Amino acid sequence: MSNDAKPIPVIVAGALGRMGIEVIKAINAARDCDLVGAVEVDQAKEGTDVGLEIGLDALGVCLTSDLEGCLCSKSQEVKNDGPNSGVVLVDFTHPSVVYEHTRAAIAYGVHPVIGTTGLTTEQINDLSDFANKASVGTAVIPNFSVGMVLLQQAAAVAASFYDYAELTELHHNFKADAPSGTCIKTAEILEELGKTFNQNKVDEHESLKGCRGGLRESGLRLHSVRLPGLVAHQEVMFGSSGESYTLRHDTIDRSAYMPGVLLTIRKVRKLQTLVYGLERIL
The missing domain is CATH 3.30.360.10 (Dihydrodipicolinate Reductase; domain 2)
Structure with a gap:
């Protein structure tokens, strides 16, 4: 089976946040996407099934507070070995950690789709250089609408x-x-x-x-x-x-962002550099 025929493995960081919940629901409903990781800072939820936490049936994906550990394990399970391959990270977390999250994802060969805002111009430029050197498609999208x-x-x-x-x-x-x-x-x-x-x-x-x-x-x-x-x-x-x-x-509702999120998930693995803004994806 070709890479194109396999569901896209996706990790969601900020899984229990307002946007994270919507993203997980959208991924669960999309036939070409597969939720493989759910990261949340609330350690009290560690090890619980993310589906049960957000009102869905059990999804077989347990919450973890260890983003880097999740990136490491999933990148080993699904190699980024060419165009349209590898794991995707969707990040809706906090401005104080989004730069480190994005850089860590690129380092592990995981394709970041960043909806968290707050990155400075200098940080975006640095991440762009890093993504170029690693040939890891990266999308920084301030708004998915x-x-x-x-x-x-x-x-x-x-x-x-x-x-x-x-x-x-x-x-x-x-x-x-x-x-x-x-x-x-x-x-x-x-x-x-x-x-x-x-x-x-x-x-x-x-x-x-x-x-x-x-x-x-x-x-x-x-x-x-x-x-x-x-x-x-x-x-x-x-x-x-x-x-x-x-x-x-x-x-009016965060569901408005989901078509843009799914579109970016489907396209980011075909990139080898960083793009900034949904207009670069459409």
């Missing part, structure tokens, strides 16, 4: 016509990093034009520090909102004389 990709592409077109723009992202109050990786990625796409935004018309000052948002070198300002009841939302507002133009994307 196809709708968000469409918003970003529309914003890039609009930015050619508007010199004033501000970005606002709104998330649930359990999100650790701000601004979101998606918002940063959107700003980077606008900045590819090489222009400067938001020329000052007055000597601006803040009576409350930070109320004007974070200022990037391009002049773009990014604003973050954190409230219970929100999932993930983003606005890009452009302004010009006599008009404004607003693009907005709302994620």
Whole structure:
């Protein structure tokens, strides 16, 4: 049987988190994917079947807090010996550990699919160099929503016509990093034009520090909102004389990300380098 015909073995890190649970359910429902590892920092859950923990039938995969041990054992069971082979790691954990997780996966020949945001530009560049040297396909995806990709592409077109723009992202109050990786990625796409935004018309000052948002070198300002009841939302507002133009994307449920997650799982093993952003996968 060829590698293409075998289910893709997948490890999920952050297995009991909001996104991790959705990912496991999506993998379980996908005929071409096979959950082989579930990593969670809660040691009290060590050794319990992940399926039973998230409301499914037993999946035969026990939770572990040892990510590196899981990467090591699964990479030995399923070798990365050419295009479209090897294990995939899907990571939805925490900004404080995502760099180490990604680097460890590459070192073991496991293909990382990173949904955790918070990686710095320097870290992404370092991981890209490491993935290139190891020839391990890696995907760093700040947002797995196809709708968000469409918003970003529309914003890039609009930015050619508007010199004033501000970005606002709104998330649930359990999100650790701000601004979101998606918002940063959107700003980077606008900045590819090489222009400067938001020329000052007055000597601006803040009576409350930070109320004007974070200022990037391009002049773009990014604003973050954190409230219970929100999932993930983003606005890009452009302004010009006599008009404004607003693009907005709302994620109502985390299931919206699953088609993008599964698509990336299916494509990352065909890569030999790091890609940044879902638009590079579509």
